[in-house]
Every structure is written in structure tokens, then in C-alpha cells.
Amino acid sequence: MTTFLVSIGIGLSTAAILSLSAVAFTLEYAVSRIANFAHGEFLTIGAYAAYSGQTIFHQNVAAAAVIAAAAGAAAGLALNFGLIEQFRGRSAITVFIATLGVAIIVENVLIIIYGAANVTYGFGQGKLHHVGPFLWTTSDIEVIISALAVAGIIYLLLQRTRFGKAVRAISQDRALAQVSGIPARRIIMQTWALAGAVAGFAGFVLADTVGTFGPTLGFGFLLLTITATVAGGLGRPYATFGGALIVGLAIQIAGTYTSSAYQLVFAFLLLVLLMLFRPNGVFVRRSAVAVRA
Amino acid sequence: MYWVSVITEAGIFAILALGLDVIWGWGGDFDLAFYGYLALGSYLTFVLTIGKPTPPVQYILGFHLPVLLSILLAVVVVVGLAAVIGAIALRNLRDIYFAVTTLGAVSALYLLVENYTPLFDGYNGVYGLINPGQTALNLTYNGYRIVFLGVVLVLLVLAYLLVQRLSRSPFGRMLRAVREDERAAAAYGRPVFGAKYRAYLFGAALAGLTGGLFAIFISAFNPSAWTPQELLVIYAAILVGGRGNPRGVILGVFVVYIGFIELTRYLPSPASRPDFAPAARQILIGLMIILMLRFRPEGLFRERPGLDRGPVPPAPAAAPASQRAAALPGLTSEERARREGDASKAARRRAGKTERVGKTERVGKTE
Amino acid sequence: MSALLEIENLTKSFGGVHAVRSCTFSVPEGQVTGLIGPNGAGKSTVVDLVSGFGQPDSGSVTFAGQPLAGKRPDVISRLGLIRTFQTPREWRNLTVMDNVLLARRRFASESLWRSLTRARRIRREEEADRAAVRDILERFQLAELRNELAVRLSGGQKRLLEFARIAAAEARLIILDEPMGGVNPVLGARIGEAVRQFAAEGRAVVVVEHNLPFIENTCHQVVVMDLGEVIAQGPFSGLRDNPRVVDAYLGMDQSHE
Numbered sequence: 001m002t003t004f005l006v007s008i009g010i011g012l013s014t015a016a017i018l019s020l021s022a023v024a025f026t027l028e029y030a031v032s033r034i035a036n037f038a039h040g041e042f043l044t045i046g047a048y049a050a051y052s053g054q055t056i057f058h059q060n061v062a063a064a065a066v067i068a069a070a071a072g073a074a075a076g077l078a079l080n081f082g083l084i085e086q087f088r089g090r091s092a093i094t095v096f097i098a099t100l101g102v103a104i105i106v107e108n109v110l111i112i113i114y115g116a117a118n119v120t121y122g123f124g125q126g127k128l129h130h131v132g133p134f135l136w137t138t139s140d141i142e143v144i145i146s147a148l149a150v151a152g153i154i155y156l157l158l159q160r161t162r163f164g165k166a167v168r169a170i171s172q173d174r175a176l177a178q179v180s181g182i183p184a185r186r187i188i189m190q191t192w193a194l195a196g197a198v199a200g201f202a203g204f205v206l207a208d209t210v211g212t213f214g215p216t217l218g219f220g221f222l223l224l225t226i227t228a229t230v231a232g233g234l235g236r237p238y239a240t241f242g243g244a245l246i247v248g249l250a251i252q253i254a255g256t257y258t259s260s261a262y263q264l265v266f267a268f269l270l271l272v273l274l275m276l277f278r279p280n281g282v283f284v285r286r287s288a289v290a291v292r293a
Numbered sequence: 294m295y296w297v298s299v300i301t302e303a304g305i306f307a308i309l310a311l312g313l314d315v316i317w318g319w320g321g322d323f324d325l326a327f328y329g330y331l332a333l334g335s336y337l338t339f340v341l342t343i344g345k346p347t348p349p350v351q352y353i354l355g356f357h358l359p360v361l362l363s364i365l366l367a368v369v370v371v372v373g374l375a376a377v378i379g380a381i382a383l384r385n386l387r388d389i390y391f392a393v394t395t396l397g398a399v400s401a402l403y404l405l406v407e408n409y410t411p412l413f414d415g416y417n418g419v420y421g422l423i424n425p426g427q428t429a430l431n432l433t434y435n436g437y438r439i440v441f442l443g444v445v446l447v448l449l450v451l452a453y454l455l456v457q458r459l460s461r462s463p464f465g466r467m468l469r470a471v472r473e474d475e476r477a478a479a480a481y482g483r484p485v486f487g488a489k490y491r492a493y494l495f496g497a498a499l500a501g502l503t504g505g506l507f508a509i510f511i512s513a514f515n516p517s518a519w520t521p522q523e524l525l526v527i528y529a530a531i532l533v534g535g536r537g538n539p540r541g542v543i544l545g546v547f548v549v550y551i552g553f554i555e556l557t558r559y560l561p562s563p564a565s566r567p568d569f570a571p572a573a574r575q576i577l578i579g580l581m582i583i584l585m586l587r588f589r590p591e592g593l594f595r596e597r598p599g600l601d602r603g604p605v606p607p608a609p610a611a612a613p614a615s616q617r618a619a620a621l622p623g624l625t626s627e628e629r630a631r632r633e634g635d636a637s638k639a640a641r642r643r644a645g646k647t648e649r650v651g652k653t654e655r656v657g658k659t660e
Numbered sequence: 661m662s663a664l665l666e667i668e669n670l671t672k673s674f675g676g677v678h679a680v681r682s683c684t685f686s687v688p689e690g691q692v693t694g695l696i697g698p699n700g701a702g703k704s705t706v707v708d709l710v711s712g713f714g715q716p717d718s719g720s721v722t723f724a725g726q727p728l729a730g731k732r733p734d735v736i737s738r739l740g741l742i743r744t745f746q747t748p749r750e751w752r753n754l755t756v757m758d759n760v761l762l763a764r765r766r767f768a769s770e771s772l773w774r775s776l777t778r779a780r781r782i783r784r785e786e787e788a789d790r791a792a793v794r795d796i797l798e799r800f801q802l803a804e805l806r807n808e809l810a811v812r813l814s815g816g817q818k819r820l821l822e823f824a825r826i827a828a829a830e831a832r833l834i835i836l837d838e839p840m841g842g843v844n845p846v847l848g849a850r851i852g853e854a855v856r857q858f859a860a861e862g863r864a865v866v867v868v869e870h871n872l873p874f875i876e877n878t879c880h881q882v883v884v885m886d887l888g889e890v891i892a893q894g895p896f897s898g899l900r901d902n903p904r905v906v907d908a909y910l911g912m913d914q915s916h917e
Contacts, residue, residue, distance in 0.1 A: 035389045086587055093323055093388040097528070098586050104525060104579035108572035116568045223400055226393055261408040268401035275386060275394045291713075293479035293486060293734040455776065462775030463766065463782060466754070470762050473751040480711065480745070481829065482737035482765050491772045600807045601757040603790050606798045 002133070007256040008249065009134030015248025016147035017209065020202035021221060022228040022240045023154060024195040028076075030171035030235040031191045032084055034092055037099040039199060039225065040218030041106040046072040046200025047207035047217055048110060051119055061123055061142070065204055072200015073193040075106075080192040103219060110215040118212040143205045150198060151241055157194075158237065167191055171235055224251075224264070227271040231278075294435055297442050299551060304445040305506045307546040308452045310527050311539060312499025315456065317528070318537035318596065319465060320492040321472035323388070325524065326378055326395035329402055330371045330497045332519040334504020336406075337367035339419040339514060352413050360425040364505030371501030372494050379493040384486050396521070407516045418515020422508050445506060449543070452499065456539045459495075461599045468492055469537070469598075522575060526550075529578050532585040534592050541594030553577060663688040664864045665710070665833055670719035672705055679705040681888035683719070687833065692855055692865045694879035694896070696872070698908055701885040703868045704746070707835055711743040712736040724832065738767070740832035746841060748818040752811035756802055759810050759821060760793045761786075763828035793828055800824045800850075816847050823854045833864045840871040852878050884908065 021043060028036045049071030050064035057063035083102055087095045127138050136144075158164035166187045169177040178184045206221060207213040224247065232243025247267060255263035309331060316324050337354075341363035345355040358366070382394045406413055413419055427437045459465050471478040471488045479485055508514060526549065534545020557574040585592065663686035670683040680702040687693045695703050708714040710721050712733035721728040728736055737743075742763075751759050766789065769775065769782045797803040800820045805813065813821060819839070826834055839851055848871075855878050858865050869875050875882060876896045884892040884899060886908035892899060899905045 035393065083583070090586075091388075093392070094586055094590065096389050096392065097323065098583050100525060101579040101582035101586070104522060104582075105576050108575040108579070111568050111572040112576075116572075223393075223397060227397070259408075262404070265401045265404045265408075268397040268404070271397040272381065272394055272401070275390055275397070276381060291475040291479045291485050291733065293475070293484055293732050458779050459772070459775055462779055463769040463786075464772050464775035466758055466762060467770045469754060470751045470758075473753055474749050476713070476733075476745065477749040477751065479713075479733040480737055480743050480749075481763060481825075482734050482767065483762075483770075484732075484734050488770075495772060596753065598753075598755045598758055598809070600755070601790060601794075603787070603794060605803050605806075606795055 003256065004253075005133040006135045007252050009131075009136055009140075011249040011252030012134070012245075013136065013140040013143055013209065013248075014252055015245045016144045017202055017206050018224060018228045018248050019147050019241045019244035020150055020198055020205070021225040022232065022244045023150070023237050024199040024202065025225050026229050026232070026235055026237055026240045027167075027191055027195040027198075029229070030237070031167060031174075031188045032080075033174075034084065034095045034099070035226070036079070037096060037222065038079055038083075038102040038106060039099075040220070040222035041103050042072045042075050042196050042199035043203030043206060043218035043221060044110060044215060045075045045106065045218075046203035047213055048114060048119075049200065050204045050207070051114075051121060054122060059123060061208075064121075064123070065146075065201055068204035069197040069201040072203065073197035075200065076192040076194075076196020077189060079196075080189055084192075107215050107219060114215065116215060118214040120212045121208055123208060137209075139205070139208045143209060146201070146205065150201075154198075154237060163187065163190065223271065224267055227267055227274065230271065230274045294438065297435075297438050299554060301438070301442045301445050301510060303547050303550040304442070304449045305503050305510060306527060306530070306550060307449050307543045308445075308506070309500055309503040310530055310534075310542045310546045311452050311456045312496040312503070313527055314531050314536065314539065314542045315459070315468075315492050315499075316496040318531060318542070319460070319468045319472065320489050322383065322489060322493070323392040324395050324493070324496075325392050325521065326375075326382075326399035327496070327500055327527075328519050328521070328524040329399040330375055330500035331504040331507065332403075332406075332514070333374055334364075334367045334371045334501035335508040335514045335518075336413045336419060336504075337370055338363045338505040338508040339422050340413070341366060342425060343419070343421045346414075350414055350417070350419075351411055352419055353411065360422075360505075360509065364502065367505050368498050368501035371504065372498050375494050375497030379490050379497075383489050383493060403516060403519070414515075416516060418513060418518075420513030420515075423512045425509060441509065448502075448506070453539055453543060460537075460539060464488075464491075466599075525582065526578055529582045529585070532582060532590070532592055535594035535596065536590075536592055537596030538592065538594045541592055544594065545592065549578075549581070664724055665866075666720075666722040667706070667710065668720045668722075670706065670709060670721065671717045672702075672709060672714065673717060678888045680709065680716070683885070683888070683890050685883045685890055685893055687864050687866055689832070689864045690859055690862045691880040692859045692867060692878050694875040694882035695866055695868045695885065696870070696875055696882060697885035697891075700887070701908075702888040703885055704837060705888075706885070707743060707837055707866075707868060710736075711741060711835060738765070741835070742826055742829045742831035742833070743835040744822055744826070744837050744839065746838045748815075748822045750810040750813070750818055750821055753809055755807050756797065756810055756813070756821060756824075757790070757793060757806040760797060760824045760828045761789060763825040764789045764793065765829060793824075796824050796827050799827070800854075815842070816844070819843060819847060819851070823851065826858070827854070831863060833866070834858055835866045835868070837868050838870065839867065840869055840874050848874065 021039075024042070025036065025039050028034070028039065046068035050068040053064055053067035057067070079099075079102065083098055084095065087098055123139070129136055129138065129141065131141065158167060166177065166182045169180065169182055170184055170187055174184055203218055207217060228244040228247040229240055230243070231246050232240035247270065250270060251263045251267045254266040258266075313324070313327050316322050316327070338360070340352050340354040341356050341358050342360050343355070344357045346352050356363075378395065378398050382391055382398065386394055407415055409415070424434065424437045424441075427434070430437070430440070432440060467478075467483055468488050471483055471485050475485045511518075527546075530545040530549040531542050532545070533549055534543065535541025553574060557570055557577065560570050560573050665687035667686065668684050670680055671678070672680040683702070683706055695706070697703055705714065709716045710728065712728065712731055712735065715730065723736070723739055723741060726739065751762070754762075766786075769778075769785070774782065794803060794806070797806055800823060802817065802820055802824055805817065810818070810821060836855070839855075840848055843851065852874060855865055855867065859880075867875065867879065879896060881894060882896050882899060883890055884902075884905050886904075891904045891908060892902050
């Protein structure tokens with residue numbers, strides 16, 4: 001039983017990171033209606049920014065987190081301005097392929113800058129704590145707390161601010177929102193900055209949790225992010241947290257009973273199943289629903 | 294010998310790209326599982342040809358079949374895998390959802406192969422298929438390589454002819470109609486899923502074949518050889534050459550592979566950064582994808598539909614060209630002028646004067 | 661003699677809203693049947709249900725004696741039914757000739773295997789179809805555009821292309837969904853001609869339309885729907901005096917274009 005609960009604990013930690021990445025992904029989808037395959041690179045950029053920042057801020061975890069978020073925000077803005085805007089009016093799949101191109105570019109630029117080998121942080125947060133039935137490291141606890149905090153912030157933003165209202169309006173109907181006087185382009189930019197920041201931060205905590213990381217950090221995490229997003233429902237930020245929870249726990253439990261190496265296999269099979277049976281009615285765009293023939 | 298190697302590899306990938314173009318160019322499905330079919334084809338060719346593994350190496354099967362038979366069997370199994378993935382992904386999913394689902398499926402397989410060592414020895418992969426039949430054919434190592442290049446080129450030509458024929462055929466036409474508008478295709482009696490599915494299996498079969506060729510070419514195969522990045526290079530090649538155009542696709546592959554490899558060969562790789570050149574190459578690939586999509590999504594060579602060269606029935610007598618043109622609904626005045634020009638051109642054509650059909654140029658003999 | 665298409669008690673709701681409710685009417689061969697009604701009456705839903713682009717909750721559709729329940733749209737089409745959509749849905753990156761050739765529906769030659777192995781024979785056999793299609797294109801004044809990509813046609817030409825496709829399909833039942841949408845009078849006259857021609861050839865035609873003069877000129881009988889139900893059937897002349905029809909169309913100008 002203890003092993004099971006410990007697994008749940010780890011699953012919660014995984015779910016926390018996943019939820020951060022997934023809510024960012026889903027916000028990007030909500031305002032721009034695209035599946036951003038360069039999303040993983042926001043995480044990687046955040047992780048590396050924190051790594052570089054270490055030379056200045058040494059052991060200061062908070063500073064590293066801020067740097068990671070800032071780098072992610074910058075990346076989000078750059079992508080929106082440099083790519084999404086350029087491809088306005090093109091089909092979703094075209095933009096999707098373009099973001100794939102961006103992902104390749106970013107990953108390899110990072111290889112050139114930092115080398116392909118793995119790097120490590122020096123934060124030393126591996127100390128284990130007993131929190132109730134769970135066994136968490138310091139970073140696990142920080143991750144879970146920050147995930148909850150981000151969830152709260154996003155909730156407040158979306159529900160209580162004009163910005164949030166605008167985001168919700170745009171995600172439902174951009175044209176209508178614009179006609180109602182909402183400065184769509186600006187709001188979208190800001191949302192991408194926000195999503196990038198959250199993703200950058202997620203990259204930092206992910207890297208911190210796994211210990212060593214390389215340029216493929218984010219891309220490897222991307223499919224898992226998509227699984228969590230789909231599970232919750234594309235474009236639905238609150239439900240995404242639920243989706244991340246489900247996926248995080250599910251793969252952790254599966255991994256305990258088979259072997260941790262197969263966790264991701266299970267996750268991807270889960271993705272396929274979700275796509276088939278529970279796209280959650282979010283996939284209501286005509287392009288996705290094939291003719292029954 | 295370097296060039297023999299480069300052209301052989303380009304040739305193999307050209308065949309692969311022809312297969313992918315059927316699925317993506319004609320069918321419109323962005324399949325991310327495609328490289329997995331090549332991988333399975335490669336793996337199977339190995340384990341059917343190189344005999345039993347010597348521990349600690351491990352893999353399934355381990356027969357000593359003649360390599361041609363192995364490749365054939367590999368293709369059959371690959372088509373079987375594609376039948377499963379295609380049945381799941383193609384029935385109800387399109388575009389991004391289809392792409393992500395195929396990516397999920399192939400990633401699951403990738404991880405399975407990587408971690409379940411009894412299959413294909415995990416990370417290490419399989420190796421040892423060195424120039425099968427070299428001694429039997431009494432060739433030197435280099436001689437074999439040259440002969441192999443010849444074989445690949447012959448196969449490429451055959452694949453090209455096959456694909457070209459299919460492209461001009463009713464099947465090709467129907468598949469493209471399905472791509473253009475599924476509802477209309479269904480309304481005219483076309484089985485949308487059936488069409489895409491058959492195209493998918495055809496493409497996968499070519500991928501399986503290429504896998505076998507690749508196995509002979511590099512004599513070893515492991516997970517690092519089939520990352521998603523490899524597949525994107527093929528897509529880039531198709532984008533550059535021209536989606537839906539078999540000639541364009543082959544050209545695109547040669548341009549991207551040979552052009553790029555040569556270009557980046559001369560990039561300096563500082564001693565401290567040995568990863569520089571390959572990374573630079575990937576960056577260029579990514580840039581190329583984005584630029585082509587942005588500025589010339591149809592590629593260098595457009596998809597060229599078959600032109601009808603039959604005789605146009607004589608226009609109904611009486612009405613002179615200008616009157617007929619005016620009666621045509623919905624024309625702007627410039628269109629009307631163009632049509633009048635066409636009408637007189639048509640009259641000249643009927644008199645046997647010009648070879649042009651309408652306003653479309655014809656390049657080459659058959660289209 | 662039973663009609664070619666029999667619709668009985670067709671019912672369909674979408675999330676609590678009854679789009680179609682106990683809809684019953686029949687469509688005879690050799691005649692043009694109009695299907696009219698104000699917006700939201702359920703006409704397009706009926707068309708979708710009949711052609712297989714939706715499944716009814718209850719009721720039956722019988723085509724030439726065969727029940728269509730649960731059949732896929734392509735299967736239904738192969739039984740001899742062609743339908744259009746409210747906007748012309750040409751295959752944009754295919755040539756005009758290919759667009760109409762596809763309507764000939766020679767399914768046997770479209771098998772992957774046969775396309776590869778019998779290419780030459782298929783090409784020969786296709787010549788007859790091509791000649792027939794050229795004639796049809798000439799009828800609709802599209803012959804010189806036959807090698808143009810369909811996407812390059814003007815709006816009016818695309819409508820004509822649609823009719824060329826229908827003519828080539830030689831269907832038993834043709835359902836036209838608002839064929840007069842945004843069409844100028846000259847084109848409209850040609851469309852009316854084409855519709856009457858189809859009926860004269862013995863086919864059954866159903867026209868869903870808002871353009872009442874067009875309906876009056878082409879239809880032998882008219883079915884009127886409102887709020888998902890059939891409220892009247894019969895020749896057009898009888899409808900003007902039908903109080904339910906007038907009610908449903910309250911405010912709608914009879915000379916509406």
C-alpha cells in the first residue's frame with residue numbers, strides 16, 4: 001500500500017509539471033486555434049535559461065525560476081510574432097508543420113550553443129520529505145505548490161480581469177471579439193507571453209526534477225503534454241488540470257506495475273485511445289471530423 | 294566511392310518519398326508514423342537474414358533467409374502494421390488529430406523497441422548485414438556497393454513508373470478528389486476511408502521496401518536511426534520538390550539530400566563543437582520547411598493533373614463568339630475578353646493550327 | 661406504383677431541438693418536387709438524412725424499394741442518388757474535365773490494383789466517357805475550360821460545373837440544395853432548363869429552394885415544411901390558398917429573388 005501511495009505521490013508531482021505545460025499549450029490553442037508543436041521548445045528554452053542564469057544567481061532557485069519564465073515569455077512572443085502572424089489564414093495543419101520546423105530549428109540552435117550532451121543544475125534539491133503518506137523531494141514539493149499557485153493565478157486572470165474576459169471571448173470567436181472592440185492582436189500577444197512564461201517555468205521545474213537534461217527535453221515532453229491537454233479538453237484551461245492529473249497518475253501507476261521505462265508507452269497508447277473515443281467534443285472543427293464514408 | 298554512397302542513400306529516400314507523397318501529397322494525410330514503417334522493414338530484414346543472435350545480443354526470429362525473401366516478408370509485416378495503425382487513425386481523424394495520433398502510435402512503438410530488448414536489442418539495435426550475397430556474386434566490397442547503387446536506381450525508376458501510372462489513373466484521380474473535398478466525394482459515391490486506407494497501405498509497402506534497402510545500405514540499425522527528425526527531412530524534400538508530383542518529389546529528395554549534404558560539408562565544425570555541422574544542417578531543414586510553406590507551398594513542381602487532349606465538339610452553330618461569351622453568366626469583362634481570345638484560339642486549333650490546349654501549357658509528351 | 665423515394669415519419673433532434681418531426685412525403689420519378697419552407701424548417705436536415713450525411717432518430721427512407729437506414733453516404737450515392745450542397749463543392753485542384761469525369765462513377769477502374777495493372781485498357785475504355793463528358797461540358801459551355809483547375813472558375817461557372825457533374829452522373833434521384841443561391845437571372849434560366857431536362861429524362865428531382873418563382877416554374881409538386889413538419893403537399897398553385905403555408909411564410913415577399 002505504501003508503494004502505491006508513494007507512486008501516487010510521484011504521480012502527483014508529474015501531474016503538476018504536466019499541468020503547467022498543458023495549460024500553457026491549451027491557452028495557445030485557445031487564442032490561436034493551432035496545435036503548437038514548438039511548445040516543447042519553450043520548456044527547453046526555459047530550462048537552459050535557468051542553467052545559464054546559474055552562473056549569475058548560483059543556488060537561487062527563485063531567480064532561476066524567474067529567468068526561465070522570462071525566457072519562455074520571450075520565446076512565446078517571438079513565435080507568435082515571427083510565425084503565427086506570418087501564417088495567418090493558412091490551414092491549421094500548415095501552421096502545425098511550420099511549428100515543427102521551428103522546433104527543429106530551436107532544438108539545434110540549443111545544440112550549437114550548449115552542446116548535445118546533458119547538463120545539470122546545481123540546486124541540490126533531492127532531499128526527501130515525508131508529507132503524509134507521500135514521499136517527496138524538495139523540488140517535488142516546490143513543483144506541486146507552484147502548480148497550484150499557477151492554477152490559482154490563471155483562474156484569477158481568466159475570471160476576474162478584463163484581460164481574462166478578452167481571452168475567453170477571443171477563444172470562442174475571434175472575429176466577434178474584434179468587432180466588440182477587443183484588441184485581439186494585443187491580447188493574443190499577451191496570452192502567448194503568458195503561456196510561454198508558464199511553459200518556460202515548467203521546463204525549469206521539469207529539468208530540476210529529472211536532474212540532467214539535454215536539448216530534447218521539451219520535445220520529449222510534448223507528446224505527454226498533448227495527451228494531458230486532450231484528456232482535459234483542448235482550449236479548456238481548467239479541465240486541462242484535470243487531464244494532467246489523470247495522465248500523470250495513470251502513467252505513474254502503470255509504470256509501477258510494469259516498469260518505469262514503459263510509462264510513456266502507456267501514455268501514448270492513452271493518447272491514441274483518447275483521440276479515438278474521447279476527443280471530448282472539443283475536436284469539433286470540421287477538419288477533424290471525417291465524413292462517414 | 295563517397296558519391297556512390299551519397300547517391301545510393303538519396304535514391305533510397307527518393308523511393309521512400311514517393312510512398313509518402315501518395316499518402317500526403319495525393320491523400321492529404323500528414324502521417325507521422327511513416328518512418329516507423331521503414332524502421333520495422335529494416336529490423337525485420339535484419340532478423341530474417343543474419344541468423345540467430347549470439348548472446349548478449351538478443352532479437353526475435355533470427356533466420357537465415359535469402360535477403361530478397363526477407364525483404365519481401367518484411368514488407369508484408371509492415372503493411373500489416375500499417376493496416377492496424379491506418380484503421381485506427383484514418384477512419385475518423387484528419388489533419389492535426391490524425392498527425393498527433395500517428396505520432397502517438399509510432400512513439401509508443403519506438404519506446405517499446407527501445408526498452409524491450411528481446412525484440413531488437415533495444416538501444417544497441419541490430420547489425421551485421423554486410424553486403425549480402427557479395428561472395429556469391431563474386432564482387433569486391435566496392436564492386437558490390439556500385440552494383441547496389443545500380444539496383445537502387447533501377448528500383449527507383451520502377452517505383453517512379455509505378456507511382457506515375459497510379460497518379461494518372463482513376464485511383465489517383467479519385468484519391469485527390471477525396472483530398473479536395475470529402476463530402477463531395479462521398480456524395481458522388483466514393484469510399485473516403487477506403488481510398489485513404491489503400492493509399493496508406495501502398496505508401497507503407499514502399500516504406501517497408503526502403504527499410505530493407507536501407508538495412509543493406511548501412512548494415513546496422515538502431516533507434517537513433519529513426520527519430521522524428523529523419524521523417525521531417527523527407528517531408529521537407531517533398532515540400533521543396535512538389536507535393537503530388539512524382540518527378541518533383543524525386544528531385545526534391547536529391548536537392549535536399551545531395552545539395553544539403555554537400556553544402557554543409559564545407560561548414561566549419563569547430564573542434565570544441567563537433568555537433569555544429571549536423572545541427573546546422575537540421576536548422577537549414579527547419580528553415581526550408583518554414584520558407585517553402587510560407588512562400589511556395591506547392592513546391593518547385595506543381596502537381597500536374599492529366600490534361601484532356603481529345604477533340605472539342607463543334608460549338609453550336611449560329612451564335613458568334615462575342616454573343617456566346619456575353620451569354621455566359623458571371624463573367625467579368627476581362628474574363629469575357631480572355632474567353633473570346635480562347636474561342637478564336639479554339640477555332641484556330643480546330644483548323645489544326647496550334648498545339649496548345651486552352652491556356653494550359655503542355656510540357657513533355659504524356660501528362 | 662410506388663414512388664422512387666418514400667420518406668416516412670422521419671424524425672431527428674439535435675440536443676433537444678426537433679429539427680425534423682414525423683416528416684412524410686414521396687418523390688416520384690420523371691418529376692420535379694420542390695421542398696420549400698422558411699429558414700429552420702428542417703429542409704436541409706431532411707436532405708442530409710436522406711443522403712446519409714446524418715442518421716434519423718426514427719422513421720424510414722426507402723429508395724427504389726431499398727431501405728436507406730444506416731447506410732453511409734457513399735453507399736447511398738452508389739444506389740443512384742446524387743445531392744448537392746448549398747455552396748458548390750467542386751474539387752478545386754482538379755481540372756474541370758476531371759471533376760465531371762469523376763461524376764461518371766466508374767468505380768471498378770478506381771481500384772488500386774486495376775489502376776496499376778490494366779492502365780492501358782482503362783484509358784481506352786475511358787475514351788468513351790471522355791467523349792460523353794466533352795459533350796456535356798459543351799452543353800454547359802465549359803468545354804474550353806476543361807483543362808483549367810476548377811478553383812479558377814468564376815462563381816457562375818462553378819454552378820454550371822456542378823450541373824455538368826450531375827448530368828454526367830446519370831442519377832435516378834437528384835437532390836439540389838438551394839441551387840439558385842446568389843445566381844443571376846441568366847444563369848437561373850439555364851439552371852431551370854437543366855432541371856426540367858433531368859425530369860424529362862425520367863429522373864426524380866428534388867429542389868430545396870427559397871426562390872419561389874423558380875419553384876413555380878419548374879416543380880410539378882411542392883412539399884412545404886415548417887418547424888420540422890410537412891404542412892402541405894401538392895401543386896404550387898394550390899399553396900397560395902393554403903392558410904398554413906401563408907402563415908409560415910408570413911412576411912415573405914412572393915416575388916423574392
